[in-house]
Amino acid sequence: MAEFDVDLFVIGAGSGGTRAARIAAGHGARVMIAEEDRIGGTCVVRGCVPKKLFVYASRFAEDFEDAAGFGWTLDSRPTFDWPTLRDAVANEVTRLSGLYRKGLEGAKVAVREERAVIEGPHSVRLVKSGETVTARHILVATGGWPSFDPPIPGGELGISSNEVFHLPTLPRRMLVVGGGYIALEFASLFARLGVAVTLLHRGDNILRGFDEDIRTRLRDALAHAGVTLRLGCTIERIEELADGTRRAHCAQGAPIEADVVLVATGRRPNTRGLGLDKAGVVRGPLGEIVVDAASTSNVPSIHAVGDVTNRVNLTPVAIREGHAFADSTFGSRSWTVDHATVASAVFTTPEVGTVGLSEGQAVDAGHEVKVFESGFRPMKATISGRHERTYMKLVVDAANDRVLGVHILGHDAGEIVQAVAIAITMGATKADFDRTVALHPSAAEELVTMRSPRAG
Structure with missing residues (x-):
């Protein structure tokens, strides 16, 4: 037995x-x-x-x-x-x-x-x-x-990302609480579905832990897309009005009224x-x-x-x-997972794709870095007339030329960075990027055509 x-x-x-x-x-x-x-x-x-x-x-x-x-x-x-x-x-x-x-x-x-x-x-x-x-x-x-951290009075009047997929009707106004990737993705997509979205976050910028240049540019892009940003602001309580409206009282600034309060403050x-x-x-x-x-x-x-x-x-x-x-x-093979160079994406519009160290993380780790970056208007936008920018950034170790991180903001950023992650995992250098022939016309070709590091 x-x-x-x-x-x-x-x-x-x-x-x-x-x-x-x-x-x-x-x-x-x-x-x-x-x-x-x-x-x-x-x-x-x-x-x-x-x-x-x-x-x-x-x-x-x-x-x-x-x-x-x-x-x-x-x-x-x-x-x-x-x-x-x-x-x-x-x-x-x-x-x-x-x-x-x-x-x-x-x-x-x-x-x-x-x-x-x-x-x-x-x-x-x-x-x-x-x-x-x-x-x-x-x-x-x-x-x-999902967690509402810290808990607040009236928090039960909000919903989490678990319930947001099953809303009976599309709300006219939505308050999204949080500044991480889940909050930003829902704020971005609901704004594009025609909802008046306010994003409230207690920090002074969004997407903590990501490269600063990506954070700033995404913040500005969301604002340009119509998302109202209330940064440096915390909720003190949520109440329900007679007509079902949710009113969020904030420690800073006026209350915010919405049909739905989506709480995405972490998991x-x-x-x-x-x-x-x-x-x-x-x-x-x-x-x-x-x-x-x-x-x-x-x-x-x-x-x-x-x-x-x-x-x-x-x-x-x-x-x-x-x-x-x-x-x-x-089985017969013993192995472990390398968590060092895991690519990730944030499916906002514009999209974020990133792999490796941010500039700040590289400096904190003791690297002397060279930064290469490119910002441009994508080809599609030149005809459509849309206000849209793509941004790409390489963080390079100045001592050995190894590419420590790649950060992209723009259309298909997640698709692009998945392929780049192979090179980063293999320990590619900036010289390896430079000797790779560009695919033209494409946005991704910018990754192999950057020649001058950022000044300062």
């Missing part, structure tokens, strides 16, 4: 958990996975996938306008229908969730659609059925959850009530599971991947961590 019911029990069927489950099963492990919500996790169900589809929808308004400069005439003024978009996106989420389930079942992973909690180093309890399952290894992949690792304390698992200050490079906690049989560890909170990172864990634990 087997010592344990399964070799691996995975809590959370998001991107990282499902990848780990499928790879482990492929190595011959007996695997069970539990998900209390919808299979697919944050990215598929309430995050990057539906949000990107919303972003696509928001950009059509400018595309219709730009078409006139290229000779197109629309017979009537385009109109937008929120329920059509909302329901189409919901249907796509359902389809993708089904594919995730099909993938698990095809890999012979036992699926339990209910909450699971840890009872000990090798024991998990399924809450709804009451079943207890013993496991040689337990993997926690429960992701993150916390989703570890509450999982039974981690019962098993003796150490957590960090935000509740994150503290793990080593191999994604193992202080309890050798309990592991964690993805946002629940609060390392690099991106879906592709969770997928690679899950894959590495499964290969290392159940």
